[in-house]
Amino acid sequence: MTVAIVSPTAAPQRRSPVGLQRLMAVCRLHAVSWPLLLVAPAAILAVTFAINLTIFALIDSEGEIHGTGAVLALYGFVVAFYTQAMTQTYPFALGLSVTRRQFFAATTVVAVLQSIAFATVLQALSVIEAATGGWGVDMRMFGVLRYVTDSAVLQSVTLFASLLLTTAIAMLLGAVYQRWRTPGFLIAGIGTIGLLGLTAVVVTWARWWPAIGSWFVDAPRWLVFVGVPLAAAVAAIAATWSVLRRATT
Secondary structure (H helix, E strand, C coil): CCCCCCCCCCCCCCCCCCHHHHHHCCCCCCCCHHHHHHHHHHHHHHHHHHHHHHHHHHCCCCHHHHHHCHHHHHHHHHHHHHHHHHHHHHHHHHHHCHHHHHHHHHHHHHHHHHHHHHHHHHHHHHHHHCCCCHHHHECCCCCCCHHCCHHHHHHHHHHHHHHHHHHHHHHHHHHHHHHHHHHHHHHHHEEEEEEHHHHHHCCCCHHHHHHHHHHHHHHHHHHHHHHHHHHHHHHHHHHHHHHHCCCCC
């Protein structure tokens, strides 16, 4: 009988791909539904653009710029997509032996990349909109931030910050539902409304509204439009992990 002797210094066997490769593999869980990830937001923008273009083409603007908040439809898509990711894709991922930490990290990466992509597209459409005189009908749909700043850089980063904040809130909402289901979701919603209402009451009682308004007017624009939303987004993402790490399927 032959006995194989294994040297204690022998090289260990290769392990399954981990780290970055594993992260990218989990990211592809979201990319599987690429029509929802790419086609749906494009369709939303196209439809809202066509409707508003038609309306303003029928209006005699007389050189006056007409603003529209129709681009907020894209933000609504972001809320729906990431809420669905936390309530439906999350249980599916755990069934594929994906850990909570891996799913959370991958979802955050997708959120950041998608926010960058959407902000880039919106800024590009804003530039085209300005160059074409509001698409020939004095319409301002994509360049809403031109009302507050002429800096293309600040406009782009503000779009990214606002999109990431929206995404982070949607992730948090989905995580809350995933952990506590409908009762917990309703309690969290009522509690949030109550907290905001109490804050408004205290601020009104202390007569702080003028000071708050002055701060927003006098503070640097980058702090108001970028710093505050990014800080809130980071806080929401951190809260999402705190809830998700204890969520069941």
